[in-house]
Amino acid sequence: MRVHFTTLGCKVNQYETQILSQLFSQSGFDVSDSPEGADIFVVNSCTVTATGDKKTRQSLRRMKREHPGALVALTGCFPQAFPEEAAKITEADVITGSYNRKGLLPAIQKALITGERVIAITPHAKGEAFEPMEAGAFLDRTRAFVKIEDGCDRYCSYCIIPTARGPIRSKPLEELRRELVALAKRGYQEAVLVGINLSSYGRDLGLRLIDAVELACSVDGIRRVRLGSLEPELLTGEDIERMSALPKFCPQFHLSLQSGCDATLQRMNRHYDRAEYRRIVDDLRAHFPGCAITTDVMVGFPGETEEEFAQSLQFVSDIAFAKAHVFAYSVRPGTRAASLPGQVSPTDKEARSARMIAAAGATRRAFLDRQRGLIEEVLFETGRDGVYEGYTKNYTPVRVKSPLPLQGAVRLTEIGDNDGDVCEGVLLEERLTP
Known part of the structure; x- marks a missing residue:
């Protein structure tokens, strides 16, 4: 069947x-x-x-x-x-x-x-274990997503995920090693470690996320290790320092922001403020010069005033994200935020989304502009009719035209102009050819 x-x-x-x-x-x-x-x-x-x-x-x-x-x-x-x-x-x-x-x-x-x-439907239970699972193949032959954590206990006021996903549980390191070794043998060159609350990896095992990162970087055949979305305040200075010592680690950090206004963050039941978020970003940039900081930003959360939105808008511009996913708050039945006063009108949400998207687009363009002239390794993932697209280690998208078969290959590439979303590039070997 x-x-x-x-x-x-x-x-x-x-x-x-x-x-x-x-x-x-x-x-x-x-x-x-x-x-x-x-x-x-x-x-x-x-x-x-x-x-x-x-x-x-x-x-x-x-x-x-x-x-x-x-x-x-x-x-x-x-x-x-x-x-x-x-x-x-x-x-x-x-x-x-x-x-x-x-x-x-x-x-x-x-x-x-x-x-x-x-x-x-099997209900979640306290103390449940990580369900054993190992991926063998993906449609994308160059990058493998590897789930290492499930569950969340942050209880953000707008989020139903703790109910849907249950308590925190983590993949044991030996299971992770076995899965990564198998993926490397099948030709995958990049592993992306993902989870529902990835930053909480290992809490149930007496480990930390950095332990999984270091193990992944030790696997022969895996050339790159990347992380999925992170709760920023759970990323410690020691974690950052240890990550910076790993040559295979990709300097791209998706730090979920949600809002750049402290009052809004408090209503959201987020566990950091703007000052802490900025300190973490500064620490990352000090250890990983040229790294990409990406994020998610919500507009129109209940009670968000125009002044609060303006603070969030300014913060997004000040941090200068490499990329930001902007979305408007929508009522999620079953969450505390659904009953909060001060629900923002659809018209205001739409207007604020447009302004935030414009600000994020400007910082995106500035980030891509800073890549111009750099020579970076690009892992090419897709290709058609002699046009290939891939990513640098800091997740800059690069497109090249070449007669060479590049899909799945890693090549030094000189980065050129961009259209605000993707950079054009030229293979270094072709640039040097008379």
């Missing part, structure tokens, strides 16, 4: 879909990238926002409408966080959660045999 996966949400979800794909393939299913001819459709859901829930419902309804004879399964964060709501989605023949991922396969097999609807 043919199964097709749809993944919504973060890199962790993408990694887990890869695990599920392997599991189904090993059990004799034909895993297809195309929905055409599929007998089973699986939606791996995200529930960070109510919009994500809406996309999940739309996907399920579309699949059932376009493929009425197929079995449709819902899994992931949405049913884990809201099991009663998920159970009401009649288009889903099978429903499982984000915990016990491997339970999806037997649930689908049961539904296929009995013809009955199956709902099997």
